[in-house]
Amino acid sequence: MDAILFLAHTEADGTLAKPALEALGAAVDLKQSLGAALIVGLYGAQAQPAANSLANCGADKFLAIQGEAFAPARYASDAAACEALARASAPTIIIAAGTSRNARVMAGVAHRLGGVVDTHITSIAAASGALQATRWFYRQRIEGTLTRTARPWALLLDPGNQPAWTGEPGSVTPEIIAVPSPESLSRTTVKGFVTPPADQQTIRPDADLLFVAGAGWTKKQKDGQPHVAEAETIIVDFLKNSKASLGSSKSLVDLSGENQAALRFLTHLNQVGQTGASPRHPKGLATCCHGEEPHTVGWRFIGERRAINLDAGCGWARGKADVLYVADAFEVMTKVNALLSQK
Numbered sequence: 390m391d392a393i394l395f396l397a398h399t400e401a402d403g404t405l406a407k408p409a410l411e412a413l414g415a416a417v418d419l420k421q422s423l424g425a426a427l428i429v430g431l432y433g434a435q436a437q438p439a440a441n442s443l444a445n446c447g448a449d450k451f452l453a454i455q456g457e458a459f460a461p462a463r464y465a466s467d468a469a470a471c472e473a474l475a476r477a478s479a480p481t482i483i484i485a486a487g488t489s490r491n492a493r494v495m496a497g498v499a500h501r502l503g504g505v506v507d508t509h510i511t512s513i514a515a516a517s518g519a520l521q522a523t524r525w526f527y528r529q530r531i532e533g534t535l536t537r538t539a540r541p542w543a544l545l546l547d548p549g550n551q552p553a554w555t556g557e558p559g560s561v562t563p564e565i566i567a568v569p570s571p572e573s574l575s576r577t578t579v580k581g582f583v584t585p586p587a588d589q590q591t592i593r594p595d596a597d598l599l600f601v602a603g604a605g606w607t608k609k610q611k612d613g614q615p616h617v618a619e620a621e622t623i624i625v626d627f628l629k630n631s632k633a634s635l636g637s638s639k640s641l642v643d644l645s646g647e648n649q650a651a652l653r654f655l656t657h658l659n660q661v662g663q664t665g666a667s668p669r670h671p672k673g674l675a676t677c678c679h680g681e682e683p684h685t686v687g688w689r690f691i692g693e694r695r696a697i698n699l700d701a702g703c704g705w706a707r708g709k710a711d712v713l714y715v716a717d718a719f720e721v722m723t724k725v726n727a728l729l730s731q732k
């Protein structure tokens with residue numbers, strides 16, 4: 390019989406973040422379809438709140454590693470915790486969220502266990518009693534289905550692909566697992582995080598909204614002049630207030646390479662489309678962007694699509710958007726910013 394280990398680190402308050410709950414949802418479904426055992430393995434400064442919150446997930450066993458040494462994201466302590474939890478549960482399948490913290494350690498953990506690992510998994514399912522995992526290849530143009538015979542098989546599930554597990558909390562007493570020589574794990578001291586302010590960190594995969602800026606923001610406007618500085622202020626204010634993720638058309642990010650007036654906070658990493666990214670957000674708003682096919686193909690995972698364009702015949706009007714506002718994006722977004730700042 391398969392044994393599934395759901396591995397997760399807790400947050401500072403002892404709870405689990407959404408990507409971990411999504412991975413748990415996948416693990417619970419797999420337990421049912423494979424008829425497997427499910428072991429929850431938690432580690433962090435405190436694991437009890439997380440364990441209690443999962444009391445009714447149907448796990449057969451709860452294991453935990455607790456202590457300040459396991460609070461920060463640090464390779465030595467994270468890998469040691471994951472390895473100890475795996476050795477205590479002898480899983481055939483390990484499931485965890487595909488966060489940067491987990492991705493950093495899981496290959497090393499799988500190697501220590503003599504197993505294998507796959508990352509960027511989008512779904513897992515049981516087919517004819519065997520585990521199958523899917524992931525994208527070649528910039529999300531080809532979806533592959535994987536099976537492996539090597540065990541344990543560690544799978545990191547990309548966030549945003551499945552619903553987060555929800556259930557009533559309860560009371561659970563996890564079995565506490567000891568980590569060999571934990572003092573040697575603290576040789577690296579984590580002094581803290583340095584993160585860019587919200588208006589500089591423009592790519593936010595977990596944001597509810599993708600805001601796309603197109604080249605129109607830098608073009609001559611109705612007074613015959615470009616207004617790039619004003620465009621920058623409007624966009625930055627909107628991102629600050631809405632915490633949306635910023636995408637761009639290729640034309641706009643290419644402008645900076647041609648020494649033309651461009652928005653300074655955009656790079657090719659923001660580019661959405663055939664030769665850019667295909668982000669996943671529940672909603673998208675395109676502004677001053679024409680909506681040509683090579684751009685809109687990058688919107689295939691965006692739920693509800695809206696666009697603001699002066700041109701009623703732009704690409705968005707041809708079945709690419711659910712709603713097209715034929716309007717001046719400078720005026721619309723200035724008004725939106727005013728409404729947001731009142732909140």
Ligand SMILES: Cc1cc2nc3c(=O)[nH]c(=O)nc-3n(C[C@H](O)[C@H](O)[C@H](O)COP(=O)(O)OP(=O)(O)OC[C@H]3O[C@@H](n4cnc5c(N)ncnc54)[C@H](O)[C@@H]3O)c2cc1C
Nearest residue numbers: 603604605638639640662663664665677679683684699718
């Ligand atoms: C092989 C290939 C791959 C490509 N890959 C990509 C890709 O990955 N991503 C990508 O984006 N493109 C890609 N392209 C380019 C794509 O075809 C378009 O050229 C590009 O998306 C156009 O960018 P844009 O809509 O921002 O600019 P434009 O086509 O210049 O459109 C600007 C729009 O702004 C509007 N506008 C101007 N002022 C205002 C205002 N005040 N209010 C409202 N609207 C206004 C105009 O009406 C116009 O529709 C690719 C092309 C090729 C050939």
